Amino acid sequence: MARRLVALSKSFWGEKIILLSPLLRNMHKIVTVDMEKDILSANRDLAEQNKALLEEHGIRSFDFLGAIGSGKTLIIEKLVERLKAKGMRCAAIAGDVSGDDDYRRFVSHKIPAVNVSTGKECHLDAHLIDHALEELPLHELDYLFIENVGNLVCPVDFPLGSHTRVVVISVTEGDDMVRKHPAIFAFSDVIVINKIDLAEAMQVDPGILDRDAMSANPGAKIVMMDARHEKGVDELILALGL
Ligand code: MG
Numbered sequence: 001m002a003r004r005l006v007a008l009s010k011s012f013w014g015e016k017i018i019l020l021s022p023l024l025r026n027m028h029k030i031v032t033v034d035m036e037k038d039i040l041s042a043n044r045d046l047a048e049q050n051k052a053l054l055e056e057h058g059i060r061s062f063d064f065l066g067a068i069g070s071g072k073t074l075i076i077e078k079l080v081e082r083l084k085a086k087g088m089r090c091a092a093i094a095g096d097v098s099g100d101d102d103y104r105r106f107v108s109h110k111i112p113a114v115n116v117s118t119g120k121e122c123h124l125d126a127h128l129i130d131h132a133l134e135e136l137p138l139h140e141l142d143y144l145f146i147e148n149v150g151n152l153v154c155p156v157d158f159p160l161g162s163h164t165r166v167v168v169i170s171v172t173e174g175d176d177m178v179r180k181h182p183a184i185f186a187f188s189d190v191i192v193i194n195k196i197d198l199a200e201a202m203q204v205d206p207g208i209l210d211r212d213a214m215s216a217n218p219g220a221k222i223v224m225m226d227a228r229h230e231k232g233v234d235e236l237i238l239a240l241g242l
Contacts, residue, residue: 043158046126050161053133054144061144062240063160065184066168067177068150071194073102075168075227075236076145080109082237083143092145093132095124102147112136123154126161143242152181164240170195171204178212185216190223190239197226 054061064072073094080090091112094102103115114132116124129146136144146162148155152169159165167188169177172195178185185191191213196206206224213222221239225232 040157043126046130047159047161050126050129050133051163053138054161054163057138057141059138059141059144060164061146061162062164062166063146063148063162064166064168065148065152065155065188066150066192067152067170067173070150070168070170070173071192071225071227072147072150072168073105075192075194075225076147077105077109078227078230078233079145079237079240079242080106080111082233083242084109084111088142089140090143090145091136091141092147093124093129093136094147095128095149097122097149112141118149121154122149122151123158124148124160125158129160152177152184156183156187164189166190166192166240168192168194169209171199171202171206171209174202175204175208178209178216182216185213185220188217188220190221190236191217192223192225192232192236194225194227194232196224197229197231 051061064076066072076092080092083090089111091114092106093114093116094100094106095116095118096102097119098117100115100117103113106113114135116128116132118124118128124146144162146160148160152167165188167184167190169192171193193206193209193213199206210222210224213220223232223236223239225236227233
């Protein structure tokens with residue numbers, strides 16, 4: 001099924017690239033900008049459609065961004081367990097370049113899940129989510145969690161149609177992480193600083209990440225977590241309004 005999603009996405013974006021390719025030879029810079037506009041605006045339209053579909057079914061959705069190893073999957077698992085205990089019905093979409101490791105983790109919580117392999121793409125897009133939603137029992141869900149491909153650059157321009165964007169960073173990524181990727185923090189609603197139990201060993205001051213996150217996005221909610229040891233889970237639930 002993941003293989004099918006990749007093929008659909010490529011044909012969707014590929015159409016414009018083929019149509020415009022003769023122009024590319026002579027007008028490389030200008031045409032590149034036009035293509036980008038087309039792709040981004042098509043993605044935004046599809047994202048709105050995804051959001052409308054989710055709202056039609058009364059589903060609240062969360063899109064998790066962050067580098068590989070920041071702790072996105074584990075945080076979603078913790079939220080799913082808490083919500084399930086409250087009788088809420090959850091589902092997850094696992095986005096990765098390849099493999100089904102995260103998908104298997106979600107399925108182990110006995111929730112509906114879809115694995116989306118992007119192939120060479122470094123982010124999910126609204127078209128991939130559109131097709132992933134076709135695989136989920138939307139009429140039986142309260143919450144949807146989408147885990148994007150591990151990357152802090154590519155997903156910025158590609159909203160998926162979720163209600164809330166969460167970016168997760170880990171202290172193991174260094175205390176300059178926010179300053180190096182300001183855009184992704186500016187476009188997120190909640191910023192999680194994870195693995196704070198490792199801060200001393202990594203000689204990283206989480207206070208610097210906190211300060212930089214606040215400066216990149218003064219309106220965002222910032223949550224310190226040590227998800228592995230259940231610290232900060234309650235605070236994140238509060239920040240997400242769950
Ligand atoms: Mg993951």
